[in-house]
Amino acid sequence: MARPRKPLLSRERIIETAGVLIDAEGVEAISTRRLAAELGVSGPSLYNHFRTKDEILEAVADAVQAQVDLSMFDAGAHPESGDWGWDTALHDWGVAYRATLKAHPHIVPVLALGPGRRPAGLRVADAVFGAMVRAGWPPAQATSIGALMRYFVTGSALGSFARGFVDDQAAYDPTDYPHLGQAHLLAERQEQVDEGAFETGLRAIIDGLRVQFAAIAEK
């Protein structure tokens, strides 16, 4: 075939197809040959558009991150109700962030691991930092808030805590694990357990930040 008069591939098409494939079958399902085949093209063609396979994965991760809603940080968010607060914005963002990652769980390791030098990651950092400073947080704390929220949300989206438990009482020898007598019950409700832990943690973080904020404002 050689060079067609109109390019068969584009970065966008590669990212799109890779994303679908990863959502369906996981990151391990992606090989350059497999992805290329899915695109109707031969393996090495991809290297005309990306330098490495890792770069493709990073681009997919960035595309997912870009879907996270940030509108709650807008200066004029909820102007009518007048109840904007850095705390509710942070909570809403956390929930939206997690929901987006949970919709694309297979790419989360790439997203969480990378240094986050991707454009969408910077856009998030910018929005959070800007909103926190505007709300009265000192810059150093505003930076920390963006970081710690990322730690918590990606950590929660990465691994299921509840999935660690099997639905079999015999698996938990009371000698080894004296307090896990009911642990096998967790297996039945993995989803709720992880969701509950996330909600509890998110609320704790925000309650805790309120305590710190009050201490700062006091001075």
Added chain:
Amino acid sequence: MARPRKPLLSRERIIETAGVLIDAEGVEAISTRRLAAELGVSGPSLYNHFRTKDEILEAVADAVQAQVDLSMFDAGAHPESGDWGWDTALHDWGVAYRATLKAHPHIVPVLALGPGRRPAGLRVADAVFGAMVRAGWPPAQATSIGALMRYFVTGSALGSFARGFVDDQAAYDPTDYPHLGQAHLLAERQEQVDEGAFETGLRAIIDGLRVQFAAIAEK
């Protein structure tokens, strides 16, 4: 050589060598051939001791997790001073947990991702759950606390937030990122920024849990 009269390998020796290799060169450096060579043995020999390469990585992750100090959850911890509290225990554990993971950063993705069905993971869950219930937390909340702490600590150990920023002001176009004018300064102090965000987040979580605990105790 065929079968030697004394086995050349053991699970322990494989885990140990794999751990050293991963610490030094990362998970990608581990191939079954490379690891076997390091052990003075041929590639397929490993399959007499582990079913898959992934099982080896899981075992290394478990070995790291097993190093995390849990003594702060002991019933008789600090009996002389009498200042044991679930909150300080949780804080100390968080700090110790993160320190251990930071000492072996290359294995953290495996540790954070896996379902945590490994023995060391269960031992952690058991210790935290037991201590929280003993301190007066309802079982459902005690479960959540173990989970949310894991989310936060592994998330913080996985990716550096600060590493996302480069030491170059020109990288942050004010049009794209209106609030990142000082972001290039973060690059210089990655370590402190991430450490500070972790400390802030850990304190916020514990302060927030105190608020919830007070609400529960009140009833």
Added chain:
DNA sequence: ACCTGAACACCGTTCAAGT
């Protein structure tokens, strides 16, 4: 039981050749 070399079906990436 525990090691070996050979073999299978893959990989990511490079590169010269085609238009």
Added chain:
DNA sequence: ACCTGAACACCGTTCAAGT
């Protein structure tokens, strides 16, 4: 510029053969 097939240097894993 953008695609191709061939090739290189790898992979994880299986398996029959050796003791």
